[in-house]
Amino acid sequence: MSRTGTPRGRRWLLQLGIVIIVVYCLAPFYWMVVSAFRRPNEQGENSWLPSTWSLENFEAVFGPDVGFGRSLLNSLVVAGTTTVLTLIVGTFAAYTLARLNFRFKNAAAGIIIATSMFPGISLIVPLLKLFTEIGWINTYQAMVLPSLSFALPLAVWTLATFFRQMPKELEEAAMVDGLTRGQAFRRVILPLAAPGMFTTAIITFIAAWNEFIIALSMVNDEKMQTATVAISRFTGITGFDSPFGTKMAAGVIVTVPLVIVVLIFQRRIIAGLTAGGVK
């Protein structure tokens, strides 16, 4: 690196830039956490730290008539099922795009990437009518199946980049040793691709967990709604407080586990997210 020659002023400017980026990214998130820990009747305070730390908002979130626990469970089931189905179906497609040669390969890749740009509402309108007719409203499958529309292309794309990064010689050697392609895939490629698949699973799960419009459209029963929809519908429960404290607490519950997972695996996730865009 030839950065030793950088003038002092520029270095300071860069460090300042770093600070600005961090503040930019974290300040609103910080505000959510701080607001969650305020006492409900001190919600209007705009001090940087709560004057009294309190868990009242969190207690309100899990109050008996809110049913937020159930919403979290629903989110887990929908996002989890979507992720598992996506990986099962998508791994084969990703391997094929990354490793096999066939005519129409570009067309196949193009179609998959094109579907990821599909506006969700265009499939919600007809599916809403269909699901109403067959009685699927307020079911998990009514949320999981449409979620595949964005999860599957995303997973195939991310997985394919991971498969491409693995040396081709590995399978070739395995096949020279007498394994069939299927066996080589199962015994050599899959174990090596496990980290990539895990990363793809995280990315897909987050995408499915954050989904909103499908869950909003397909469910009108409070018991079946997912966490993101539930938070958006929170109304003042206790009456005297503005429900924002409760909403922020619910937001902390919904996002903090994700943020922790993301921070633990940040290198891999960045690799997975950016691999598609960079040649």
Next chain:
Amino acid sequence: MTAPTLPPAVGGNATSSPQRHGRLAAALLSPTFIVLALIILYPLISALRESMYRREDGLDESGFVVEGDRFVGIDNYTEMFTGDAAGRFWNAFFNTTFFTVVGVGIATVIGIAMALVMHHALRGRGFVRASILVPWAVPTAMSAILWQWIFQADGIANEILNTQILWTTEGFQAKLAVLIADTWKTAPFVGLLVLAGLQVIPNDVYEAAKVDGATGWRQFWRITLPLVRPALLVAVLFRVMDVLRIFDLPYVLIGSRKESVETLSMLAFEEANQVRYGPAAAYATVLFLYVAIIAYTFVKLLGADLIGEARVRSKETKRRKEAVPA
């Protein structure tokens, strides 16, 4: 690079005749394509059909009660463009376009700036990369509620800015609120993609430029920007597609049926919710066409190369095959 003279794979079932691969590829791809056909192609066609029908409850000429869908041809479309609700449609169309152009523009500029800072900074890179993932991991609907809280009349935004703006009420400030919340969540992501593009530029390109006397600013315009262009174009294309279908953010942050922020997705959703499937499907179809046209333009005119990697690979192997006498 793999040498073009690599011997063909020998032994067992591994001979790579293109036909065999073709069949295997078809078998392995079919689950994905079946799923995509069921959940994307079928709804697409169904929406097209649906958009030509309208729900009718009423009396026909001879006084009988009719209930059900009636074929109306392109009436839903002409109604949308020129009928009573045309104003609402064009407003939503304008809002969608406005959010896309302005939102993606801002996110791109901020994203590039972030990427440059991260690329050149010496300290704190790990930390900054971690924090940049936080907005990405926050669900959009949740971020909308968070910004709603920040933008409260007596909220922190007004206190810091020393203003008394009613951010989430109808008016230009509502558009601004949506743009700010959108930028917060997406600019870091653009930054991440651009950073990855910057990192593959070899350092000697800059060394050579320095020898030739190119200064920082010129370096940026003449070297950095052209070289990150592929990564940037892909990032911008994905952002554009994402904002064109924007729903969660304005819906939760400002609310439904708000003229200043209503987008095409919201309009279609609203109609579907009123069980007016015909017009809803027409709106959704128009949005789909809009998205498709813009994506096509990006790929054709600007040369956004989404499947570049696959293409390079297939060329490479083709060369490999040609080098090997059958």
